[in-house]
Amino acid sequence: MPCSPFSTLRRALLASLLAAAGAAQAGPTLLNVSYDVTREFYKDYNAVFAKHWKETAKEDVTINQSHGGSSKQARSVAEGLEADVITMNQANDIDILFERAKLIPQDWARRLPNNSSPTTxxxxxxxxxxxxxxxxxxxxxxxxxxxxxxxxxxxxxxxxxxxxxxxxxxxxxxxxxxxxxxxxxxxxxxxxxxxxxxxxxxxxxxxxxxxxxxxxxxxxxxxxxxxxxxxxxxxxxxxxxxxENPVTVVDKVVDKKGTRKQAEAYLNFLYSDAGQEVAARHHIRPRSAKVLAKYAKDFPKVxxxxxxxxxxxxxxxxxxxxxxxxxxxxxxxxxxx
Known part of the structure; x- marks a missing residue:
């Protein structure tokens, strides 16, 4: 029996409402702008952090990645690419976010341990x-x-x-x-x-x-x-x-998007045992003495x-x-x- 125009309309409205509800429940999306050779590390780290955030904050979070030559990446952020966090391999590339666009404070490196460098x-x-x-x-x-x-x-x-x-x-x-x-x-x-x-x-x-x-x-x-x-x-x-691999939130972006809480948690988690373990498994040297000792065979003394x-x-x-x-x-x- 053919559906009436009214039942078809009701179904369409219901589908729209369900889609809207799903969008409303979706968590924030972060963009991590990073240097060229961290793709695989952050792919794995993002999954571990997202699981942790879901369990602790009861919120889904999506993390997108952008990779390339570090200086080019940093310039892209200074020129308008809306990164929630920037994760580089030298402080100089992060400094330009203050010097060129005032996107971060001048003393950004003091906000986290080891001059905001969780790995080396x-x-x-x-x-x-x-x-x-x-x-x-x-x-x-x-x-x-x-x-x-x-x-x-x-x-x-x-x-x-x-x-x-x-x-x-x-x-x-x-x-x-x-x-x-x-x-x-x-x-x-x-x-x-x-x-x-x-x-x-x-x-x-x-x-x-x-x-x-x-x-x-x-x-x-x-x-x-x-x-x-x-x-x-x-x-x-x-x-x-x-x-040394420094990191920071991009203050003007996270405050505009309302993602500061998630972005700061994302970077702080890099210092956790779980975050340091992901780094060590990708042969990035952890700052944690405990994790470094566990993976000592992968990091020859030099x-x-x-x-x-x-x-x-x-x-x-x-x-x-x-x-x-x-x-x-x-x-x-x-x-x-």
Whole structure:
């Protein structure tokens, strides 16, 4: 028997009401803008946090991710991309949210422990199986006949850490600043292509088979081995830079959207045992001594230094080395002569 127009209308109204009720019950959506090589970590972390939030706050929360070269990502937020949180691998990229757009307070790094850096990593050297070029330390990347893949320090935190790792290792080994600069110059003279971010550099090395070595974060190594096979070996140099991974809520965005409570909880949970466990499983070094001890076999001991120790902090390092006309540009220009 055909339905009357009135019953059809009632069903349509009921469906609309049910859809509206479902939308009303849906929880907030957060956007985490992050750097290039954290996709897999945050995919897993988001699921763990969402479950925790549902159990403790009785609210569903959806977390979306955006990834790319760290500096490009930070500029996108400063220019209007509405990130609830930004999770970077250097403080300098977060500082610009204050300097360019006043989206966060100047003292944002004081809001959470360890200068708002819940995790760390180190820069390591990935070589082809058997290490045919016998690469053992940063100096070997500057030898004639060695080709090394490094992302562009102008666009990538990974690239900047590589530059500072090689320079700082020279200083820790007792060489002069001029000798450290010369080493960095030789290394970058051996770079055949400067990719925009760490993941693109990985593709160049592992998939396109370009280069004898790739400098990347320690956390990338298991992903590379899992995706591209076991035809690579990791080299831990005698000294390397400690990459600290800072995070912050983007105040003007969360206050506009009404998501401050969820965004702050999302970042605080990174410091919890559960959050630190997710980081450790992704070979990102946890700050928690307990969790680090549990996963000690995954994190070989290596001599590290910080950007503050050798370079006077990220602001000074950026100004001296990476701003237009800085030492990195001078090195690149000299290599082209």
């Amino acid at each position: 990593s180190v820069s390591v050297i990935l070589v082809r199986k058997g290490n045919p070029k016998q690469i053992r330390d940063w100096t070997d990347l500057g030898r004639a006949g060695v080709s090394v893949i490094i992302p562009n320090p102008k666009t990538s935190g990974n690239g900047r850490y590589t530059y500072l790792a090689a320079w700082g290792a020279g200083i820790k080994n007792g060489v002069s600043p001029d000798a450290a600069r010369a080493l960095v110059g030789r290394i970058f003279a051996n770079v055949p292509v400067l990719d925009g971010g760490g993941r693109a550099a990985t593709t160049t090395f592992a998939q396109r088979n370009i280069g004898d070595a790739l400098v990347t974060f320690e956390s990338e190594v298991p992903l590379i081995l899992g995706e591209f096979g076991k035809d690579f070996e990791v080299v831990y140099p005698k000294w390397t830079v400690l990459a 001599g590290t230094f910080t950007v503050d120790e050798i370079f006077g902090g990220w602001k000074k390092a950026q100004k001296d080395h990476f701003d237009d006309g800085g030492l990195y540009d001078q090195i690149v220009s000299a290599n082209k002569r």
